[in-house]
Amino acid sequence: MKNPSLPFKYRDNIIAPATPPGTGAISVFRLSGPDVIEITDRFFVPKGKKKLTEAEGHTLHFGELRDGDEVVDEVLVAVFKAPKSYTGENSVEISVHASPYIQKRVLEWFLDHGVRMAEPGEFTLRAFLNRKMDLAQAEAVADLIAAETPWQHRVAMQQLRGGFSKKLKELRDRMVEFAALMELELDFAEEDVEFADRRQFARLLDEIKSTLRELTEGYRTGNAIKEGIPVAITGEPNTGKSTLLNALLNEEKAIVTDIPGTTRDAIEDYIILNGIKYRFIDTAGIREASDRVEQIGIARTFEKIKEARVVLLLVDAARLAADSRLCADTIRRLNEWKKEYPDKIFILTVNKSDLVTPDRLERLLSCFNALKGIHVIHMSAKRKEGVERLKELLSLLAGQGTLKPGDVLVTNARHYRALKEALESVRQVEEGLQAGLSTDLLAVDIRDALNKLGEITGEITTDDLLDHIFQNFCIGK
Amino acid sequence: MKNPSLPFKYRDNIIAPATPPGTGAISVFRLSGPDVIEITDRFFVPKGKKKLTEAEGHTLHFGELRDGDEVVDEVLVAVFKAPKSYTGENSVEISVHASPYIQKRVLEWFLDHGVRMAEPGEFTLRAFLNRKMDLAQAEAVADLIAAETPWQHRVAMQQLRGGFSKKLKELRDRMVEFAALMELELDFAEEDVEFADRRQFARLLDEIKSTLRELTEGYRTGNAIKEGIPVAITGEPNTGKSTLLNALLNEEKAIVTDIPGTTRDAIEDYIILNGIKYRFIDTAGIREASDRVEQIGIARTFEKIKEARVVLLLVDAARLAADSRLCADTIRRLNEWKKEYPDKIFILTVNKSDLVTPDRLERLLSCFNALKGIHVIHMSAKRKEGVERLKELLSLLAGQGTLKPGDVLVTNARHYRALKEALESVRQVEEGLQAGLSTDLLAVDIRDALNKLGEITGEITTDDLLDHIFQNFCIGK
Numbered sequence: 030m031k032n033p034s035l036p037f038k039y040r041d042n043i044i045a046p047a048t049p050p051g052t053g054a055i056s057v058f059r060l061s062g063p064d065v066i067e068i069t070d071r072f073f074v075p076k077g078k079k080k081l082t083e084a085e086g087h088t089l090h091f092g093e094l095r096d097g098d099e100v101v102d103e104v105l106v107a108v109f110k111a112p113k114s115y116t117g118e119n120s121v122e123i124s125v126h127a128s129p130y131i132q133k134r135v136l137e138w139f140l141d142h143g144v145r146m147a148e149p150g151e152f153t154l155r156a157f158l159n160r161k162m163d164l165a166q167a168e169a170v171a172d173l174i175a176a177e178t179p180w181q182h183r184v185a186m187q188q189l190r191g192g193f194s195k196k197l198k199e200l201r202d203r204m205v206e207f208a209a210l211m212e213l214e215l216d217f218a219e220e221d222v223e224f225a226d227r228r229q230f231a232r233l234l235d236e237i238k239s240t241l242r243e244l245t246e247g248y249r250t251g252n253a254i255k256e257g258i259p260v261a262i263t264g265e266p267n268t269g270k271s272t273l274l275n276a277l278l279n280e281e282k283a284i285v286t287d288i289p290g291t292t293r294d295a296i297e298d299y300i301i302l303n304g305i306k307y308r309f310i311d312t313a314g315i316r317e318a319s320d321r322v323e324q325i326g327i328a329r330t331f332e333k334i335k336e337a338r339v340v341l342l343l344v345d346a347a348r349l350a351a352d353s354r355l356c357a358d359t360i361r362r363l364n365e366w367k368k369e370y371p372d373k374i375f376i377l378t379v380n381k382s383d384l385v386t387p388d389r390l391e392r393l394l395s396c397f398n399a400l401k402g403i404h405v406i407h408m409s410a411k412r413k414e415g416v417e418r419l420k421e422l423l424s425l426l427a428g429q430g431t432l433k434p435g436d437v438l439v440t441n442a443r444h445y446r447a448l449k450e451a452l453e454s455v456r457q458v459e460e461g462l463q464a465g466l467s468t469d470l471l472a473v474d475i476r477d478a479l480n481k482l483g484e485i486t487g488e489i490t491t492d493d494l495l496d497h498i499f500q501n502f503c504i505g506k
Numbered sequence: 507m508k509n510p511s512l513p514f515k516y517r518d519n520i521i522a523p524a525t526p527p528g529t530g531a532i533s534v535f536r537l538s539g540p541d542v543i544e545i546t547d548r549f550f551v552p553k554g555k556k557k558l559t560e561a562e563g564h565t566l567h568f569g570e571l572r573d574g575d576e577v578v579d580e581v582l583v584a585v586f587k588a589p590k591s592y593t594g595e596n597s598v599e600i601s602v603h604a605s606p607y608i609q610k611r612v613l614e615w616f617l618d619h620g621v622r623m624a625e626p627g628e629f630t631l632r633a634f635l636n637r638k639m640d641l642a643q644a645e646a647v648a649d650l651i652a653a654e655t656p657w658q659h660r661v662a663m664q665q666l667r668g669g670f671s672k673k674l675k676e677l678r679d680r681m682v683e684f685a686a687l688m689e690l691e692l693d694f695a696e697e698d699v700e701f702a703d704r705r706q707f708a709r710l711l712d713e714i715k716s717t718l719r720e721l722t723e724g725y726r727t728g729n730a731i732k733e734g735i736p737v738a739i740t741g742e743p744n745t746g747k748s749t750l751l752n753a754l755l756n757e758e759k760a761i762v763t764d765i766p767g768t769t770r771d772a773i774e775d776y777i778i779l780n781g782i783k784y785r786f787i788d789t790a791g792i793r794e795a796s797d798r799v800e801q802i803g804i805a806r807t808f809e810k811i812k813e814a815r816v817v818l819l820l821v822d823a824a825r826l827a828a829d830s831r832l833c834a835d836t837i838r839r840l841n842e843w844k845k846e847y848p849d850k851i852f853i854l855t856v857n858k859s860d861l862v863t864p865d866r867l868e869r870l871l872s873c874f875n876a877l878k879g880i881h882v883i884h885m886s887a888k889r890k891e892g893v894e895r896l897k898e899l900l901s902l903l904a905g906q907g908t909l910k911p912g913d914v915l916v917t918n919a920r921h922y923r924a925l926k927e928a929l930e931s932v933r934q935v936e937e938g939l940q941a942g943l944s945t946d947l948l949a950v951d952i953r954d955a956l957n958k959l960g961e962i963t964g965e966i967t968t969d970d971l972l973d974h975i976f977q978n979f980c981i982g983k
Binding site: 050 | 531564629
């Protein structure tokens with residue numbers, strides 16, 4: 030049963046609670062390791078006659094956990110036999126009554142009988158080490174658990190099911206073939222043979238490059254789905270930024286499922302519209318600003334714009350009416366921004382529309398007809414008029430074109446960095462190839478590119494990398 | 507599969523989350539009802555080829571939940587076939603990744619496909635209605651989940667495994683036989699036959715009576731285990747009652763398991779010593795008392811003593827030293843209490859021992875040598891000196907003789923009432939028998955006694971009773 034290819038650490042037996050703590054009908058303990066079935070047999074007295082060690086994999090057994098005379102609980106035990114389990118090892122899942130006492134007793138019993146507490150993410154780490162999934166898939170497990178919106182869920186699920194790592198692995202495998210051929214050429218260096226077809230290789234490099242480029246370009250979208258699309262609310266003091274923010278957030282605070290007890294308490298500065306998450310940048314600043322005189326330096330505003338995907342600029346309708354130069358100033362400012370950041374979405378929001386007559390408002394808005402590629406809306410954030418229109422616009426613009434169901438998206442900053450580096454080293458190989466670099470130098474660059482590609486799917490890992498990835502997992506996963 | 511003996515309500519399909527809400531590795535949904543396996547088959551795409559309907563009971567199946575094109579999750583499905591399941595019906599348990607989104611989607615899918623949300627305790631109610639357990643066992647499930655101490659756990663587990671209901675059922679069955687014979691006699695009333703041996707019947711009644719008496723007598727202990735042993739802290743104003751209470755509670759507040767995240771937040775006025783729970787009575791009064799002048803009328807103190815099992819009387823060492831009559835007054839008071847409540851445990855606590863010299867303290871304590879059957883200790887609650895000794899004493903006295911591992915204990919107020927009533931009606935039958943009551947009148951009393959006995963184990967139930975019992979269960983159980 031023991032897998033000799035694993036580091037020693039992973040040949041032992043581990044346990045962790047797999048279900049959330051608290052009150053409920055049942056709690057599940059998960060165990061994995063070479064001896065967990067035998068060990069559980071010493072604690073478990075089945076209602077039927079079969080011992081767990083004699084049971085088939087993927088079967089369920091009802092019985093009692095007994096510590097000497099004490100009946101600790103009536104439980105259901107699921108048995109999985111290596112390699113057909115989540116971790117690839119022998120595994121056991123025990124459903125106990127969710128009493129604090131029982132949970133404590135069960136855990137203590139196993140800790141006293143040769144099983145140790147699992148580290149965070151250790152079950153998934155073992156699944157990776159036993160080649161049940163690649164590294165990107167393992168990382169998707171954490172994303173899947175954290176998913177709150179349909180899109181977050183979809184990209185995590187795509188990654189879990191293989192997603193881009195399948196494609197990358199295939200390309201890398203093909204590159205490995207070329208590398209092998211080139212290494213072979215080195216063995217026959219004096220004979221000046223060419224086993225690796227250079228034109229074919231160039232075509233492969235091109236394919237890899239375009240795949241990597243596609244994936245890195247998808248990161249902005251992928252990251253926006255995972256972390257929320259960043260939205261900046263800007264404008265002069267007292268244009269109603271804080272009121273607008275509250276109007277947007279208030280109704281959307283609770284990301285609630287219908288399951289009793291799962292209302293989220295955490296209030297964060299984001300909303301979810303049509304399954305897409307929007308995250309407001311630097312809202313602390315906005316909230317403070319309502320209390321004291323605001324001092325947004327140009328630098329700071331630019332900072333916010335730089336981070337954002339969508340930029341709202343608020344202007345005060347009454348001030349627009351009173352100051353004839355404000356319209357032209359606003360247009361100039363927006364055009365500068367648009368020039369600097371042509372990819373971002375700018376929305377000019379004429380706020381406090383309740384302070385001017387409808388006729389006047391219409392004339393004020395017409396002044397902005399000169400703006401190209403910038404959306405102009407009006408509202409009274411205070412009276413919550415026009416806020417719905419803004420939401421619709423956000424949902425329409427920021428969602429537009431970014432989300433196609435078939436897309437494979439990169440959501441992970443680590444993958445993004447590795448993809449960028451891989452792209453860089455593939456380019457290096459390409460340049461070397463074009464420049465007629467000698468095979469031995471080319472081989473070095475190729476090996477570098479293979480390493481970079483391998484880091485994403487975990488074919489190349491270090492202990493540090495693994496520790497870093499799995500320490501963010503929850504216990505029991 | 508449908509069980510025609512069930513009321514219509516229980517022939518449908520139900521679902522509920524079985525694990526606590528919140529973050530974790532997995533969440534489990536539990537389904538029960540005639541069609542749950544077929545319905546799950548429409549949502550579940552197994553990795554193997556077998557459909558769940560073709561699977562054996564007590565097997566586990568890995569695969570995907572798919573709603574049209576969308577992969578909702580990779581899950582593990584446990585299949586149970588009627589009658590071999592917790593409820594006795596076809597059942598399914600689905601382990602999903604514990605993401606809020608997935609939990610919501612899975613629940614919604616089933617609610618949209620002919621499954622309704624289970625009512626609290628409905629799985630256990632169905633188990634009872636399908637004769638998988640009797641009523642007392644069903645009630646024990648809720649107690650088991652709530653158990654915090656080893657003793658609470660032990661009595662709940664004993665009840666779950668049959669406990670006293672097995673014994674009661676057997677006695678009742680024997681009484682039913684006699685009842686049947688007597689009813690038969692009524693059919694032959696004119697012939698003056700006696701099918702039921704009256705002497706044997708008298709012996710059975712005696713046996714039933716002694717069992718019922720034993721069980722009702724165990725209730726005080728059982729209830730103390732379940733609810734905690736009630737302790738009253740009494741004494742004049744400013745004798746340090748509130749300080750003592752805080753000293754006792756402070757260190758013991760967290761009833762913690764070693765499982766990460768399960769620290770209990772709730773602060774209640776109880777402590778657990780050596781696995782036994784002690785509950786302090788009317789501590790709100792004590793806490794208020796430190797803020798304002800206390801006005802404990804004699805009546806109110808007596809009220810507290812009546813409820814308590816252990817009574818602490820605090821006196822102030824400094825006041826004892828200053829007021830020569832206080833010692834005699836205290837002795838008189840305690841002797842009155844002891845006379846009125848001979849079964850209760852009284853502990854005289856000389857507090858503020860730090861305010862007098864050790865010599866003086868010794869002399870003050872010797873004054874209480876006259877007290878018989880009352881424990882005298884001294885302490886400085888403020889300096890936390892002597893508090894440990896009080897805890898040891900509590901643990902020794904209140905635990906003494908009350909807890910024998912083999913004991914079958916009644917912990918449920920409903921059972922206690924029903925047992926008392928049953929005992930009363932058995933006595934009635936006995937009296938009738940001794941008085942030579944006519945068989946038809948005797949039969950009426952017997953039927954009444956049978957009903958009372960049947961209420962405990964659920965052989966006799968009403969919808970009201972069931973509703974009342976199961977509404978206190980958690981969802982998913």
